[in-house]
Amino acid sequence: PLSAEMSDDWQPRDAVLPPAPDRTEHEVEIRVTETELEVAPGVRQSVWTFGGDVPGPVLRGKVGDVFTVTFVNDGTMGHGIDFHASSLAPDEPMRTINPGERLTYRFRAEKAGAWVYHCSTSPMLQHIGNGMYGAVIIDPPDLEPVDREYLLVQGELYLGEPGSADQVARMRAGEPDAWVFNGVAAGYAHAPLTAEVGERVRIWVVAAGPTSGTSFHIVGAQFDTVYKEGAYLVRRGDAGGAQALDLAVAQGGFVETVFPEAGSYPFVDHDMRHAENGARGFFTITE
Amino acid sequence: PLSAEMSDDWQPRDAVLPPAPDRTEHEVEIRVTETELEVAPGVRQSVWTFGGDVPGPVLRGKVGDVFTVTFVNDGTMGHGIDFHASSLAPDEPMRTINPGERLTYRFRAEKAGAWVYHCSTSPMLQHIGNGMYGAVIIDPPDLEPVDREYLLVQGELYLGEPGSADQVARMRAGEPDAWVFNGVAAGYAHAPLTAEVGERVRIWVVAAGPTSGTSFHIVGAQFDTVYKEGAYLVRRGDAGGAQALDLAVAQGGFVETVFPEAGSYPFVDHDMRHAENGARGFFTITE
Amino acid sequence: PLSAEMSDDWQPRDAVLPPAPDRTEHEVEIRVTETELEVAPGVRQSVWTFGGDVPGPVLRGKVGDVFTVTFVNDGTMGHGIDFHASSLAPDEPMRTINPGERLTYRFRAEKAGAWVYHCSTSPMLQHIGNGMYGAVIIDPPDLEPVDREYLLVQGELYLGEPGSADQVARMRAGEPDAWVFNGVAAGYAHAPLTAEVGERVRIWVVAAGPTSGTSFHIVGAQFDTVYKEGAYLVRRGDAGGAQALDLAVAQGGFVETVFPEAGSYPFVDHDMRHAENGARGFFTITE
Ligand SMILES: [Cu+2]
Ligand SMILES: [Cu+2]
Ligand SMILES: [Cu+2]
Ligand SMILES: [Cu+2]
Ligand SMILES: [Cu+2]
Ligand SMILES: [Cu+2]
Ligand code: NA
Ligand code: NA
Ligand code: NA
Ligand code: NA
Ligand code: NA
Ligand code: NA
Ligand SMILES: [Zn+2]
Ligand SMILES: [Zn+2]
Ligand SMILES: [Zn+2]
Ligand SMILES: [Zn+2]
Ligand SMILES: [Zn+2]
Ligand SMILES: [Zn+2]
Ligand SMILES: [Zn+2]
Ligand SMILES: [Zn+2]
Ligand SMILES: [Zn+2]
Known part of the structure; x- marks a missing residue:
């Protein structure tokens, strides 16, 4: 079902994160x-x-x-x-x-x-x-300029009548029907995020739960900058890089990468249950 | 049931962490x-x-x-x-x-x-x-003085006869009946921890499991200091702050916050299954 | 069953990690x-x-x-x-x-x-x-020499015919039959890893999932060096130490320890469901 098409009138949630407005x-x-x-x-x-x-x-x-x-x-x-x-x-x-x-x-x-x-x-x-x-x-005050910024809020989906016994039972069991980025299961598999080769892309990720965190990964990309819960863990010039940003429920941060060539780069919560059930999308990278 | 009253003769576990005694x-x-x-x-x-x-x-x-x-x-x-x-x-x-x-x-x-x-x-x-x-x-040798220190050990509760087939089955399934801070489900919802406005409070947190970690959060407060598994991740003067301390099973650390005004601040494991089932309490903050 | 003996012709997977070959x-x-x-x-x-x-x-x-x-x-x-x-x-x-x-x-x-x-x-x-x-x-370029290096890749085991409805159902439920280090449940409980007292041992750990991370711990030992996802969290000279390396699915890193005396030191994923069901082994330390 997640590989079916979204309805014709479906509009993807814009994942672009605009800069902070120039006012306090x-x-x-x-x-x-x-x-x-x-x-x-x-x-x-x-x-x-x-x-x-x-x-x-x-x-x-x-x-x-x-x-x-x-x-x-x-x-x-x-x-x-x-x-x-x-x-x-x-x-x-x-x-x-x-x-x-x-x-x-x-x-x-x-x-x-x-x-x-x-x-x-x-x-x-x-x-x-x-x-x-x-x-x-x-x-953060020292936030370096990048070419693009996206925000992905990961959540869970419990189908059925909100508050019904059946739906609540699945919540209490911690068994969502799907995991979602920005509210839609596999939404960005149907409406990929975009960037150009060589651009620096910052992806903010927030794990809303209510019962699962995330291990955020982009297939084919490495994170040369990782900021989690108010602290930099990896920075641009470091020798080390990260493959996944681990967030517990109610944590947030960002990662940065530079896509090296044109192509289609999936992103996932690398918990494969979550990815298979909706926590996935694509970056389409062009020259 | 967790919103019922504790028995009249129940004494809350004192969560205050006394300083290290002055001896080696x-x-x-x-x-x-x-x-x-x-x-x-x-x-x-x-x-x-x-x-x-x-x-x-x-x-x-x-x-x-x-x-x-x-x-x-x-x-x-x-x-x-x-x-x-x-x-x-x-x-x-x-x-x-x-x-x-x-x-x-x-x-x-x-x-x-x-x-x-x-x-x-x-x-x-x-x-x-x-x-x-x-x-x-x-x-740690450089541990800065604070106004109050608390210790919360998070654990799990499996009701029934210890070692019975039924109890052990829930353990093996990783399905506790409740999650507890210092041994009691919602205990500090009935006997809140206390502090005064403007005091610096350090909360040590240890995740005992046996099968779940924690994402420790205080509603209304931000952590300006985070120490996890022997390392400072966020320190007082930093621009960044943390909303949750993520601990896997058998990890520990501390967070610090200054409560900005009088009121009642819930604390939780922000995995909402855990919070709803006992991993919650309150700080009562007075002038 | 996990305490039974491995078959006579079973050969443990060599967990020793050889140095990087001297070529580019x-x-x-x-x-x-x-x-x-x-x-x-x-x-x-x-x-x-x-x-x-x-x-x-x-x-x-x-x-x-x-x-x-x-x-x-x-x-x-x-x-x-x-x-x-x-x-x-x-x-x-x-x-x-x-x-x-x-x-x-x-x-x-x-x-x-x-x-x-x-x-x-x-x-x-x-x-x-x-x-x-x-x-x-x-x-990493600054990787310090140690006496021994091991690599433990943690994974999950789903018994039965690969791809069968029954096996896949357990995968979709995130309910492995066992957790494994280097492919075998409790394998290194039968063929312990070895080191000598006073040697510095580096253990690389990778969490392959597909659905669970790890909280890697060695009983009796403390980690004075922790490297996770491209960053050092604890280093040799620090006052702090770590008891567990937490990895989400698809994360990796290493820990270092010096075993202080001869004996048998279990290692585990400290999620006790995982440990009880295979995510365990031993270090045998000799003079
Ligand atoms: Cu509401
Ligand atoms: Cu992958
Ligand atoms: Cu005992
Ligand atoms: Cu919250
Ligand atoms: Cu394959
Ligand atoms: Cu232990
Ligand atoms: Na939408
Ligand atoms: Na870097
Ligand atoms: Na974590
Ligand atoms: Na008690
Ligand atoms: Na700070
Ligand atoms: Na093998
Ligand atoms: Zn509401
Ligand atoms: Zn489509
Ligand atoms: Zn999950
Ligand atoms: Zn006992
Ligand atoms: Zn009460
Ligand atoms: Zn849980
Ligand atoms: Zn294959
Ligand atoms: Zn044996
Ligand atoms: Zn598990």
Whole structure:
């Protein structure tokens, strides 16, 4: 089924990560909606979303920037939001709000990193497992320029009626029906990411879970830069390189590579169960 | 059930980690007992223990210190002890001793770290899965002073008669009934850890398994210092911060944070199956 | 069963890792064969192999070396090969070739590390799960001399007819029958690795999966050097040490230790399910 075609009207989620806007104050509105999305070729699924898509909108800024998020619940049940990028008492900003309510969540980004956000309402296993997650990228001050930047948020897919006994049982067993990058199983196998030979490409990766991490790998490429959870592990000039970025649930980071020649380079979570069941895509590299 | 109340006579395990005593020789007696403990709200379980509690006693010292452990088997079956903090031939000190026997296990702490210890008797899956684990903390020489230190040892809970076919089957399947910090599912949700606004808090974390690691996270807080398996990954002055400390089974380390305001900050293993099933608690932060 | 004896004619896989040959061009032939091997005490299993054994042949060189691999398919179905040590477009060198065909896969090792290679043919879960994996070691330029070097490639074992519904179901469930070092469950429990007291021993570890990583530990020993995915995490002179090397699927690295006294030191994947089911062996240390 994952090798079937996506529907004609399917639009791939744009994985390009735009640079941080040139300002230090960010104002964002995030509306919860419960909707339906094509989450695998020909498979539509009811999802709970931040802003109508899975993952939710990407926020990006620099250390010291202030984010003012207007969070609105246009759904049918209580939801909340938890930004790992923030350092604050959860009590008020992360509280559950009812349908029709809104709250303002204001935070200053104290630390660089690739931070998860997700619904803060219990049971979080279900809220995250039904699509309520996203990423906030806070650039390290020394972040070197690259030619392209992508963001891949890895998540899990549990088919069926959200909150049904059957769906929840699979969540509780840690047995997703599929693993997804940016919300779609094998989505970027149908709509490959692109770059040119010799370009330096940075791929930000965030593992949203709710129950599995990732071992992110690009077939044919080596990572000469690895940044994980706020720290550089490998840098450009080093003799060593990495084949996989290992992230536990709720961790994030980035890798960099330069694709050496034209061709088609698969990327995967190298846990082969995850890859076979959706955690895969392609880079199409041209001259 | 995990949201029920603990029994009236339940006493939370003190998670405060006292400083290393001001001496270089440590003498400790550890007695194995098989007993019964409240391991989740209203749930009593037969456990095999080092010293009557799960986890066993915490040892703490400095690099170069010598530990002399008198290990006594007051149980009904063979047990042994394996200190990862020691560097020595396992043959004698880690041997299984019979009920009523004792042995002396002497070691010099050659290296800093957050080290697991556990029963050394086969099948270790069962001995660890029934409660036989603990931690030895050996301070790095440059360990900076902080305002509070806590230790959380993460483990697993398998309900039922220890060693019964049914319990062992769940161990072999890697399917615990719950995940625990310091032996109790959601224990620190009922007896929160505490700190004051602006204090620097260091949390040592050790993943005892026997089958799962952890992705340790504090909701609302960011880690500006991360030490894992003998190495600093993030330090105070760095631009980057971490949202989760990933430990595989039998790894340890610490994180540091400064809680920015009063409130209630949950902590979890961010694998949401683990969190939902017991791997959670709270920090209560006051002015 | 894992404590039974290996057959009389069983020959342990030599885990000694020879130094990189003193040349910069490496020519290697790797022939796929489908054969039968003793993969656990008294248990023979049909496997798909690179060169007749599991794991396949070890390649070792230095940064900048060029490898010319003649890859020949002497099997009965299509196979391919994917070297993580290479940086190149996968399209041609990693393509599936039919029985009787051959291809030449040429690459320059740009980066140091402990790199996985594996069959590139779909479904890779099955090709890796049936034995098609191995390691390429590219020495970092500053690699210090040691007294002994070993290589342990961790994999999984799925018994039964390769590709049968029953075997594939266990792969898809991520439920191996056993975990193996260098292809054999508990093999080095029957044929221990050796070293002398005071020698510095480097153990390279590669996690081939296809579905589980490792938390590699040696009972009684501490790692004073840890190199993971191209980066040193702990080095000889550091105050800190490590008890376990955590590798996600498709990661690699090495650890170093000096065994302090004569004796028998078990090594394990400290996930106790994995250890109990084959991921274990011994070092026999003599004066
Ligand atoms: Cu929600
Ligand atoms: Cu691969
Ligand atoms: Cu025991
Ligand atoms: Cu979170
Ligand atoms: Cu193959
Ligand atoms: Cu151990
Ligand atoms: Na979408
Ligand atoms: Na580099
Ligand atoms: Na890890
Ligand atoms: Na207790
Ligand atoms: Na820092
Ligand atoms: Na063999
Ligand atoms: Zn929600
Ligand atoms: Zn397509
Ligand atoms: Zn998985
Ligand atoms: Zn025991
Ligand atoms: Zn309570
Ligand atoms: Zn788990
Ligand atoms: Zn194959
Ligand atoms: Zn034997
Ligand atoms: Zn496992």
